[in-house]
Amino acid sequence: MSPAQQAREGTTAPAADPAADRNPTPDTDVVALLMAQHGQIRNLFDEVEQSSGDARRDAFRRLVRMLAVHETAEEEVVHPYVKRAADGGDDIVADRLGEEKLAKQALSALEDIDPEDEVFLPRLLSLRRDVMQHARAEERYEFSQLRRLNDPGRLASMAKAVKAAEATAPTHPHPGVESGAKNAALGPLAAVVDRTRDAVRKAMGKDG
Template sequence: MTAPAGRAEDGRTTATTDPATDRNPTPDTDVVALLMAQHGQIRNLFDEVEQSSGDARRDAFRRLVRLLAVHETAEEEAVHPYVKRTADGGDDIVADRLGEEKAAKQALSALDGMDVEDEAFLPRLLSLRTDVMEHARAEERYEFSQLRRLNDPTRLAAMAKAVKAAEGTAPTHPHPGVESGAANAVLGPMAAVVDRTRDAVRKALGKDG
């Protein structure tokens, strides 16, 4: 007997190419799953920086800086506008997250200019980690939960595609003050990077995204 679509003959759920019927969201098909996975990667990189030294710490910190920069830019360009437009209390939710992101990027920028062997580096990193993890938990509680309530798997899949597109064009170093398009007018070359990111998001989401 032929198994139902999305089911193997032994009853196990199989992968499906239709995000609207995907009961097991993955980072490729669901923006919440993608961003949650990135939160896990960020936690792991903080661990790696803390537990290493010398060149290994420098390498791990470079990767942490890049991941934080592209993660936040992708959220700012692809996720926050949709939450602000559609979620209950979206304006306040997004305003709070943008404030947290700006403060974290300022702290990250300061760390980015330090030697990782400086005695002040690790205490500042630990302080940043606390702030970043609190921010991640707030996103998960107040923003990602709203995305789940919207219950639109097709839109969540499109947003995952948009986040990936944004990551490909996002800045690889933190730039405090670039939390909204309104701040871009006087930023010169950085504005061009943000414009490319926005263009990539719009292309991935379509003209109505």
Template sequence: MRQHGDIRNLFDEVEQATGAARKDAFRRLVRLLAVHETAEEEVVHPFVRRSLPGGEGVVEDRLAEERAAKELLARLDDADTDDPKFRSELAGLRADVMAHARAEERYEFIHIRRTAAPERLTSLARAVEAAEAMAPTRPHPGTESAAKNLALGPVTALVDRTRDAVRRAMGKEG
């Protein structure tokens, strides 16, 4: 839930900044969204599938939202952040991501808080942290499942993190 607030704040920062500052804020937003969604796909959604009556449908709805957001985010990832089209597409992405976050909070997170024992919550939190540490830093539409993330994630994360390092070295991160 804290990360949902961080995401909202980064959207604000991207919308209010200009030039290199906007580009930097957007890169941080892309990274946070990619890492956050991977952790949910690997940890939160499988737990909800197993423990919530009707969990399969709840998760499938969230995965469809995630895929749509990843597709738009992937298109925007290399876009010129000063292009007027960028701002309008960013507004659409923000609306989609915020609706998705509200649905997660309403249909998944509340169930987890109500039903999971404290020690289970602690183990879920540790699993989320571990997933985030190994997650890709770019959106990869089509990998919206724990199995695909676990199979493709480490290689994809290595490629993404190498790309991030090259961008920083070349001064293209902001």
């Protein structure tokens, strides 16, 4: 039936819902990007657990970097926006920062243990439980707020900024430091953190 016939018969199809056609991808949506990173983190934990020797050491180094990149990006891009824009944002972010601090402490302690040491795997599994619990809390309380704000343009600009942060994020997190401003005061990583902050501001704009 042609559109004209549909109109005459009163069967004109309803207008398409633009939101229904929107298919968030990691390139255009920060929630999709961070969810994809959660999947990468789970896969890296699997790889570390299931490997041994140099392969385990390499997988663990990549896991450490991925965790550092992910958390730094969230601290620089996601937390500040949720804190100022979402209902109950202060409490949501405070809880996530507390979880991140504990995970960083456990990760830093694990870095000092040889991956072939008998205590390594039990501690890795404990870290995995904490990290995955933290990821679920992010998805439930923080990412859901981002979705509720329903601002595709903002989510796209944040995805761009997270990708910019990934390129310069530190490879080792500092326990007890959950903001770029404080992190910049620390010695070896100061230049890296400065580049991360600059990249984020450039990607999101001065007021991003």
